[in-house]
Amino acid sequence: MISEENDHVCRVPQSELARLSKLHFDALTLSARYLTSSKLLCQGTTLRSQSMTASRKLCEKLGPDFLLGKCLRLYCPIGNQYHSGRIIGWRLVSHCDKFWSSDVADAEFLVRFPSGKDFRKTAYRQWLILEEHALAIGATLIWGMNFPRKGILGWNPAQTWLRTSLELLPVQRELAHDQNQIYYITDTVSPDHNSWALATFWGEDLHVLMELGDEAVDYFSVSFADARYQRHLTMANTDAQLDVYMGLAQVEWEEQQHVRSWQRLPLNDPVHCSALRLQDESSLEPCLQQERDPRLCHSIQIDYDRLHLLRKISPLPTLDMGSSIICELVAPSPLLVKQSEELKH
Numbered sequence: 080m081i082s083e084e085n086d087h088v089c090r091v092p093q094s095e096l097a098r099l100s101k102l103h104f105d106a107l108t109l110s111a112r113y114l115t116s117s118k119l120l121c122q123g124t125t126l127r128s129q130s131m132t133a134s135r136k137l138c139e140k141l142g143p144d145f146l147l148g149k150c151l152r153l154y155c156p157i158g159n160q161y162h163s164g165r166i167i168g169w170r171l172v173s174h175c176d177k178f179w180s181s182d183v184a185d186a187e188f189l190v191r192f193p194s195g196k197d198f199r200k201t202a203y204r205q206w207l208i209l210e211e212h213a214l215a216i217g218a219t220l221i222w223g224m225n226f227p228r229k230g231i232l233g234w235n236p237a238q239t240w241l242r243t244s245l246e247l248l249p250v251q252r253e254l255a256h257d258q259n260q261i262y263y264i265t266d267t268v269s270p271d272h273n274s275w276a277l278a279t280f281w282g283e284d285l286h287v288l289m290e291l292g293d294e295a296v297d298y299f300s301v302s303f304a305d306a307r308y309q310r311h312l313t314m315a316n317t318d319a320q321l322d323v324y325m326g327l328a329q330v331e332w333e334e335q336q337h338v339r340s341w342q343r344l345p346l347n348d349p350v351h352c353s354a355l356r357l358q359d360e361s362s363l364e365p366c367l368q369q370e371r372d373p374r375l376c377h378s379i380q381i382d383y384d385r386l387h388l389l390r391k392i393s394p395l396p397t398l399d400m401g402s403s404i405i406c407e408l409v410a411p412s413p414l415l416v417k418q419s420e421e422l423k424h
Contacts (some may be wrong), residue, residue: 086305090263091244091264093264094181094242095276096181096182096184096216096241100182102239102241102291105291105292105295106291107219107297140334143188146169147169147335148334148336149166150164150165151190151215151216152214152215152216153213153214160197162196164191165334166189166190166338167189167238168342168359169186172360181210186208189204189205190207191329192204193361205361207351212243213248214243214245215240215242215243215277217239218249220298220328221239221278221297222234222235222237222296223236223280223295231310232307232318234296234303235281236280236327236328237278237287238279238328239276239289239295240276240277240279247261254275254288257312258278259328260288274291274314276288276289276291278295281327281328281331282324282327336402342358346398346399347397351402353372360386366405367408385404388404388406
């Protein structure tokens with residue numbers, strides 16, 4: 080006989096990916112604390128309604144494609160450490176266990192683990208079914224409140240992480256079921272329930288379990304940006320450290336957009352000799368033909384951005400063109416300078 084006190088030990092946590100749309104939607108809405116700290120409470124109902132309507136349109140069709148470009152942290156019991164990677168592709172599979180009731184449960188994702196991180200000397204790529212592993216996915220860029228007493232200045236750039244069932248299993252004792260911090264597979268999620276998610280603040284080694292409807296704002300919120308700008312106008316000193324944190328968040332966004340843009344490029348020749356490798360831009364040979372500096376670490380690659388070059392070369396770039404780009408360093412000449420100016424215009 081198992082007592083009620085220990086009953087939750089035998090229950091399986093529901094993956095947060097099963098609530099992907101709701102957690103992302105709640106992270107994009109304007110929170111009540113933000114409206115109070117930014118002195119917008121008088122028009123808070125209108126602003127929050129507009130934010131909910133806009134974000135709901137984005138979240139209605141969330142699926143595997145939403146996770147394309149997202150960063151990922153996978154726990155590996157061999158070595159007892161986490162490995163950081165990025166989702167660079169996905170495909171539907173028929174052999175997934177129907178036990179997982181999420182919008183991404185029937186998809187398999189291609190993850191790139193780059194070299195030079197987590198003690199890896201070479202890049203590693205692997206197809207993964209997410210729910211088969213203990214991992215977390217960086218889902219949404221937000222402004223999170225970590226210093227409530229500072230008002231609008233107490234919000235800093237952060238990112239939410241959605242965890243699978245296996246990742247939640249060891250920490251389920253620390254999460255309050257009655258406050259909807261964790262769900263079990265037999266639970267029914269109501270739209271009115273609070274949404275909680277783990278968040279990491281950029282530039283800080285700080286992980287916080289955050290109530291998204293109250294402590295999170297969309298990172299690209301226009302009203303939030305205006306409120307912060309008006310507050311900074313009244314300050315004598317600017318926060319240079321915050322600019323660094325915002326830069327890190329912007330880099331993450333650009334990385335996601337780069338992967339998405341590359342995956343949208345069509346492949347004209349299905350039997351191309353590099354068709355399988357073209358899913359990952361970094362798997363191709365460097366387009367810059369030059370001798371490697373022996374002083375550089377082997378994991379550091381010096382190369383040009385293929386996607387940027389493709390957009391300069393053709394208005395309709397393809398993966399076939401991307402695989403054949405070869406760059407060579409030459410001495411400048413009047414003709415080359417003239418051609419370069421023509422390309423800019």
